[in-house]
Every structure is written in C-alpha cells, then in structure tokens.
Amino acid sequence: MSYKQENLKKRVCWKCKNQLNFKHFCGSNKSLSLERAKDLWFNSNLEFFCCKCYIEREGKILHVSELKKVLILGFPNSGKTAITHLLKDRYLEDPESLLPTRGISIQFCLINNGRIAIWDLGGASTYRRRWIERRELIFPESNKVIYVIDIQDSLLFNVTIKYFSEIFNSREICDILGPELKLHVLFHKTDPDIRNSPTINKNVEILTQKINSINIPFKYEISKTSIYSFNPNISDSLLNS
Numbered sequence: 280m281s282y283k284q285e286n287l288k289k290r291v292c293w294k295c296k297n298q299l300n301f302k303h304f305c306g307s308n309k310s311l312s313l314e315r316a317k318d319l320w321f322n323s324n325l326e327f328f329c330c331k332c333y334i335e336r337e338g339k340i341l342h343v344s345e346l347k348k349v350l351i352l353g354f355p356n357s358g359k360t361a362i363t364h365l366l367k368d369r370y371l372e373d374p375e376s377l378l379p380t381r382g383i384s385i386q387f388c389l390i391n392n393g394r395i396a397i398w399d400l401g402g403a404s405t406y407r408r409r410w411i412e413r414r415e416l417i418f419p420e421s422n423k424v425i426y427v428i429d430i431q432d433s434l435l436f437n438v439t440i441k442y443f444s445e446i447f448n449s450r451e452i453c454d455i456l457g458p459e460l461k462l463h464v465l466f467h468k469t470d471p472d473i474r475n476s477p478t479i480n481k482n483v484e485i486l487t488q489k490i491n492s493i494n495i496p497f498k499y500e501i502s503k504t505s506i507y508s509f510n511p512n513i514s515d516s517l518l519n520s
C-alpha cells in the first residue's frame with residue numbers, strides 16, 4: 280500500500296484531540312484497500328479515536344447519550360460554515376478556503392459525552408425558500424437554532440431580518456420548533472480590532488432593536504462573535520446552553 284505521496288488531511292482523536300496518522304490507521308486496518316481507507320479517513324461523519332481513547336471507549340468510559348440537533352441559519356457569507364467548523368473541530372485551518380455551502384452540510388461532534396449534529400443550512404435564496412417550504416423536514420427535533428448575521432454588512436440587515444422573521448414569526452415553524460427551543464443570534468464578524476468601533480456599536484444597536492421588535496416566542500440570546508476570538512468556552516455555551 281502506498282500512502283507516502285498522498286496529501287492527506289490530518290485528523291484528530293475525537294476525544295483527546297491528539298493528532299492521528301493515516302499511516303498508522305492503514306497499519307491497524309490492513310484489510311482495507313487504500314481507496315477504502317481514504318474514503319473512511321475523509322468521511323467527516325465518522326469518529327476516529329486514538330488507541331488509548333478507543334480502549335477506554337470499549338470499557339464504556341465514554342458513553343454517548345442522545346443526539347442533539349443544532350441548526351445554523353443565516354444569509355450567505357455571514358460565517359455559518361466557519362462557525363460550524365469551529366464548533367466541530369475547535370479550529371479553522373484556512374478561513375479563506377471556505378466555499379459556499381450547497382444545500383445542507385451536517386457535521387457531528389461530541390461534547391460532554393453527548394453527540395451533536397450541526398446542520399449548516401446554505402443561505403442562498405433558493406435554499407432559504409426551500410428550508411421554509413420543507414419546514415417539516417428541516418425544523419423538527421431541533422434543540423437549538425443559531426442564527427448568524429454579519430455585523431459588518433449593514434446593507435444586508437433588512438433582508439436578513441426579513442428571513443429571520445419569516446422563520447421566527449411563522450406560527451407553523453415555531454410550533455414545529457416547540458417552546459423549549461433555544462435561539463442564539465450571533466452578531467458575527469465582530470472582529471477584535473473593530474469590536475469597539477463606532478460603526479460596529481451603531482450596527483449592534485440597530486440590529487438589537489430590530490430583533491427585539493420581533494415577537495419571538497422563545498427565549499433568545501444575542502452574542503458578538505468572531506472567528507478571530509472564538510474559544511472553547513464560546514463553543515460550549517453555544518452547544519450546551
């Protein structure tokens with residue numbers, strides 16, 4: 280089996296986050312062809328463990344409980360996919376390499392022994408319409424919705440708030456989501472260097488007013504986030520609370 284020349288992405292152990300090695304993975308799974316091994320290695324829905332964590336898992340130290348569902352919604356380019364990566368992997372290798380999301384991308388991660396499915400819902404207009412039309416398929420059994428707004432792009436405020444209210448002012452969608460839903464609105468791209476600038480403060484004020492004027496039937500929280508100041512505490516509070 281030749282894997283030396285392969286430019287394979289690095290993976291980390293799901294539990295301890297130590298880096299894993301494709302060569303060792305092939306060595307421990309000799310019955311797999313190189314193609315099959317690569318398919319598995321690149322499949323982001325699969326969990327990989329290092330030997331130590333795998334043995335502990337076998338010993339039932341790692342219990343996986345229920346699967347929580349988190350939806351990430353918002354306009355294109357607001358930062359949904361970047362946030363999904365940060366929530367799932369805790370790091371973002373190359374923010375510039377993100378491509379527009381086609382349809383839905385579902386990523387799984389494990390937090391405090393609970394499995395979480397993060398649904399990153401494409402924000403292009405055809406998709407936005409589709410999520411609302413197919414609400415019966417998209418919204419049921421969600422534990423949390425994270426709605427992302429690019430705080431720097433004030434030209435889009437009215438349209439993103441319109442989409443937001445199409446979801447959270449819809450009796451039907453709110454009934455599907457249920458009264459226990461946790462809604463988190465992110466004023467995203469509040470980068471550290473502009474966090475306290477007059478423009479951003481003004482944008483925060485405008486958006487907060489717009490959101491507060493919508494009759495949202497859930498408890499909601501507004502946070503200012505940036506990929507440049509994302510940390511594990513923010514991930515935990517977004518996924519756990």
Ligand SMILES: Nc1nc2c(ncn2[C@@H]2O[C@H](COP(=O)(O)OP(=O)(O)O)[C@@H](O)[C@H]2O)c(=O)[nH]1
Binds near residue numbers: 379467
């Ligand atoms: N300045 C800044 N750019 C960001 C931030 N988050 C994402 N981006 C950039 O915004 C662009 C769109 O991000 P992406 O996650 O693909 O947006 P999506 O279309 O909502 O999924 C990419 O070029 C990202 O690098 C942030 O916090 N600050």
Ligand SMILES: [Mg+2]
Binds near residue numbers: 378380399
């Ligand atoms: Mg995307």
